[in-house]
Amino acid sequence: MAKGKKRRRQPPKRATYLLLIFLIFLFAFLCAVLGYFLYQVGYEQGVKERKSQESPVSSSAFVPTRSSSSAISSDQAKEPESQPQKSKSTKKILQASKPKLAIIIDDVAFGWQVKALRSLGMPLNLSFFPPSASHPNTPRYARSFGHYMIHLPMEANGFVREEIDTLRTTSSRQEMERVIRDLRRHFPRARFLNNHTGSRFTADYEAMRRLLPILERYGFVFVDSRTTSKTQVPRVMRELGKRYIARDIFLDNRPDPAYIKTQLKKAIKRAKAKGFAIAIGHPRPATIKALRESKTILKDVELIYIDNLRL
Numbered sequence: 394m395a396k397g398k399k400r401r402r403q404p405p406k407r408a409t410y411l412l413l414i415f416l417i418f419l420f421a422f423l424c425a426v427l428g429y430f431l432y433q434v435g436y437e438q439g440v441k442e443r444k445s446q447e448s449p450v451s452s453s454a455f456v457p458t459r460s461s462s463s464a465i466s467s468d469q470a471k472e473p474e475s476q477p478q479k480s481k482s483t484k485k486i487l488q489a490s491k492p493k494l495a496i497i498i499d500d501v502a503f504g505w506q507v508k509a510l511r512s513l514g515m516p517l518n519l520s521f522f523p524p525s526a527s528h529p530n531t532p533r534y535a536r537s538f539g540h541y542m543i544h545l546p547m548e549a550n551g552f553v554r555e556e557i558d559t560l561r562t563t564s565s566r567q568e569m570e571r572v573i574r575d576l577r578r579h580f581p582r583a584r585f586l587n588n589h590t591g592s593r594f595t596a597d598y599e600a601m602r603r604l605l606p607i608l609e610r611y612g613f614v615f616v617d618s619r620t621t622s623k624t625q626v627p628r629v630m631r632e633l634g635k636r637y638i639a640r641d642i643f644l645d646n647r648p649d650p651a652y653i654k655t656q657l658k659k660a661i662k663r664a665k666a667k668g669f670a671i672a673i674g675h676p677r678p679a680t681i682k683a684l685r686e687s688k689t690i691l692k693d694v695e696l697i698y699i700d701n702l703r704l
Contacts, residue, residue, distance in 0.1 A: 492664035502528035547591030644674035653683035
């Protein structure tokens with residue numbers, strides 16, 4: 394080799410390159426395996442924790458556990474029926490959930506009532522009169538709500554201001570079907586209806602036995618306003634194998650905000666005792682004022698639309 398020239402470095406052998414590449418791939422493979430293992434452990438743990446926190450009962454739809462749980466009027470008591478046993482986790486979740494209260498507002502007929510009730514910002518169940526010459530726009534008002542009911546006029550004991558097409562104990566099946574068919578045409582999205590007056594009609598077994606199958610045929614569920622302690626609706630519902638739904642508390646028999654708030658507290662107490670309750674009021678100024686001032690009173694219950702009762 395000539396003097397003054399540096400010796401050229403020999404390139405590494407091919408086997409050295411191959412070994413280095415193998416070691417790099419091996420390291421990457423081990424990292425991937427370890428990462429996947431850690432991911433699986435974390436994922437499974439997360440799933441377990443989430444399952445332990447989830448409720449097996451939907452919070453948006455309350456399921457009554459007794460077929461006659463709404464049937465108790467304010468001056469009556471009933472022995473609790475036996476309940477199916479629940480798992481400990483289900484019991485804890487049900488206890489943690491707020492009691493449910495459905496407030497029905499009967500006799501809704503005019504625009505000013507709709508405006509006043511809407512201004513409350515509460516999930517109230519407005520029950521609209523069928524249209525008539527004195528209040529022709531109830532179907533139009535109802536269409537502006539996602540949830541609403543129908544207030545079905547039924548014969549009372551001694552009530553003189555009857556609505557047009559009030560169902561009477563002497564009404565034939567054909568007459569009843571005509572009225573209910575018209576209701577379905579006027580209120581195509583309605584599912585629930587309750588009786589306006591009706592102390593004579595609902596106390597008549599034969600009349601209710603004719604009516605309830607017609608309601609079912611047209612897709613309606615009957616809510617008993619319990620305008621009489623002699624109501625035959627529970628008996629007929631039992632015979633038909635249907636759930637009986639009824640009013641627990643009347644809110645405004647007296648047009649006094651203080652009295653109405655007291656009635657609200659009774660409804661809340663009933664809801665806490667059995668899980669849910671149904672209260673009925675009217676679009677009167679005193680009732681609207683009481684509801685507007687009762688947000689603190691109502692904080693211990695969840696106001697629900699009656700549509701959310703899973704039947």
